[in-house]
Amino acid sequence: MAPSVTVKLGGATLLAASALAASPSGYGYGGNSTAAPSPTITSDAGYSATTFNTASASTYLPLPDFSNEQLAFLWDQVYAAINTTVSPTPEPSVFPKPGYLHPLVPAYVSEVENAKLPSDFLWGVASAALQVEGAAAAEGKGPSVWDFIPHRWVNAIADNSTADVAANSYYLYKQDNARLKALGIQSYSFTISWPRVIPFGKGPVNEEGIAHYDDFFVNLQENGIKGVVTLFHWDTPLALFNNYVRYAKLIIERYDKYVTVWYTFNEPQYCNWRFPNYPYGTLLPSYNGIGAGGTKAAFLCGHYTLLAHAEVYNWYKNVYKGTKPMSFKNSANWIIANSTSAADAEAVSRVNDFNMGWFGGPWTDGDYPASLRSTLGDLLPTFTQAQKDMIKGSADFYALDGYTANVAAAPPNGIAACAANSSDPNYPQCAVTATVQPDGFPIGPNSDPGATWLWSTPGGIRPYLSFIVNTYFPKVASKGIVVSEFGFSDPYESSFNTLGQILWDLRRADYMQGYLDNILAARALDGVNVTGIFAWAIYDNFEWNSGLSTKFGLQYVNLTSQERHPKASMFQFLNWFKLHGEDTTATANITAPIGHKRM
Ligand code: BGC
Secondary structure, three states: OOOOOOOOOOOHHHHHHHHHHOOOOOOOOOOOOOOOOOOOOOOOOOOOOOOOOOOHHOOEEEEEEEOHHHHHHHHHHHOOOOOOOOOOOOOOOOOOOHHHHHOOOOOHHHOOOOOOOOOOOOEEEOOOOHHOOOOOOOOOOEEEEHHHHHHOOOOOOOOOOOOOOOOOHHHHHHHHHHHHHHHOOEEEEOOOOOHHHOOOOOOOHHHHHHHHHHHHHHHHHHOEEEEEEEEEEOOOEEEOOOOOHHHHHHHHHHHHHEEEEEEEEEOOOOHHHHHHOHHHHHHHHOOOOOOOOOOHHHHHHHHHHHHHHHHHHHHHHOOOOOOEEEEEEEOOOEEOOOOOHHHHHHHHHHHHHHOOOOHOOHOOOOOOHHHHHHHHHHOOOOOOOOHHHHOOOOOOOOEEEOEEEEEEEOOOOHHHHOOOOOOOOOOOOOOOOOOOEEOEOOOEEEHHHOOOOOOOOOHHHHHHHHHHHHHOOOOOOHHHHEEOOOOOOOOOOOOOHHHHHHHOHHHHHHHHHHHHHHHHHHHHOOOOOOEEEEEEEEOOOOOHHHHHHHHOOOOEEEEOOOOEEOOOHHHHHHHHHHHOOOOOOOOOOOOOOOOOOOO
C-alpha cells in the first residue's frame, strides 16, 4: 500500500530518514530508500572547542515564532510524520504470497477437511485502540494510564517504546479498511478509546474524538466490513478509574446501528495480574484505601468491572432495547494436570475458578465460585441479591481469548496450607502453572521473548472448548462461544531487517492452521456451538509492556513508512476461511498453495 500523503519537512523528515536506514529497502515512501551518508567531522577553522554546561544557562533562547504553526511543527518532530487523515489509494487486486517452494502449512485435522461453517459465522481480525491508533495527544484526546506508563515509569516497557504512534491507524484507517476489504475479511474486532471520546473519563465529550469514530464507522460500513466493538481494552482515562457506564452508554447510543457485536470489557482477568503489583499506588493517587495494590485491589477491580458490565448489559437490553449480542472477553487457557494425583486435579480446578470462574457469574447464579469465597474470605467483596440477579444471564455468548495452554500442579506445601495463609507466594490461587509437559518436554514451540507466556498448543483449544460448554459453564452450550482472540508472536521477528525474512512467518502460520482446524473440529465433530473466530492481530502493534518489538500481526507494519504487508500467516488464515466458510467474502486473489496432506 502506498497512501497518498505528504511527508512534512523539518523534524518529521529527519525522523523518517533516520528510521529508513533500518527499514527494508524499497518499501518506504515519501523519502529516499538509500541511507543518509555518515556525517564527517572536519576541523572547522570557524569554531574552537568548548565545554557545555546547561545548568549554568540563565535563560532560554528566544523563539522567533510563537504561532500555532510553530507549535505544530515542534509536535511534528516528536510524533508521527503522518498526522492528518490519509485518503486511501487503490488496493492491489493481487498480493505477493507464499508459493510452491514453501507452500502453506497443511491441515492438522483431516476429518474436518470438508466441513463448512454457516453463513452467519463471524470471523475476522482484531486490534485494540491503544495498541494501534497512535495519535496519542491528538485532537483533544486525554491521556490514558497506558500513555502514562511508557513515558513516566522507567523500564516498564521492555524496549522503552511508546504507543504514541504505533501503527498510526487513527490517520490510516481508511487504507486499513480498504485493505480488509481487498483481503476479503468479513469482520473487524476493534476497540474505542475512552479517553479520546471523554478526555477526563467523565465530563465533556471531545467532539473531534467522536467525529473520528463517526467517520471510522461510516468508512467501515462503506467497505462492507462488520464491526465488532469492545468498549474498554485497558486504556483507562488517567483522570479516573470509574464512570465507565456513562461512557459505555454514550458510545452504544451513538454507534449501535453500525455494530454487529458489543463487548463491554476486554479480559477483566487482568485485574489479577495488574493489581497485585499495582504501580500506580506510588505514582498516582490510589482510591478506596487500596494503597499499593495486592490481592484486595485485584478483587475489588474484578468486582466493579463485573458490576459495570452487568449494569451496561441490563441498560442495553431493558432500557435502550438493544438487539445486538453483548458479552465481555475472557482471558483463559486450557489447563492440564501435571500428574494423575487428586491434588493436581484440584490445582487444575482452582486455576479454572480463579480465571474463568471469577467472572462466571453471568453463566451461574451471579455469584463467585465457592473456592474463591472460602479462600479469600473478606478479601472478596460480596454482591447483594439484586446485584447477583443483575449479573446472572448478563451475556449473550461466551467470548474466549484462548491463546495457549498450561500445566497445573499443587504447590509444594499443599493447597490447604497455602489457602490458609494469605502471605503464601501462591495465594490465593494456590496452584502452580508451568509450560512443560509432565515428562519435562515443552508443551509446544515458544513465542517471542516478549511473550514468554505464549506457547503454540493447537491440541489444547479443542478439548478446552468442549470443557467450557459441556462441563464448566453448561449454559454456554445454547448461547454459543466465540474465540474472540488467538494469535502468536514469532520469536525474534523484530530482529529481522529485510521484508523477505519477515513475511514467511512459519510459526504463526502453523499456529493459525492448527488452532483453526481444532476449533472447527470442536464445532463439527464435538458439537460445540462455536459461532465466531477472530485472529489477533490485524497487524503488528504496541504489545503493552513488551512495546513495539514483540509482533503479533498477520500483516507487517513498516514503522517508518507505515505500509502494511500481509505475512504468510494472513494467507494461511484467509485460505482456511475460503475453504471452510460459507460466507464467501474471501476473494480468489488470496489463494496460496497448501502443502501436502498429513498422513
Ligand atoms: C490482549 C491483547 C494482547 C494479546 C497478546 C490479549 O490477551 O487482549 O491486547 O496484545 O493478548 O498478548
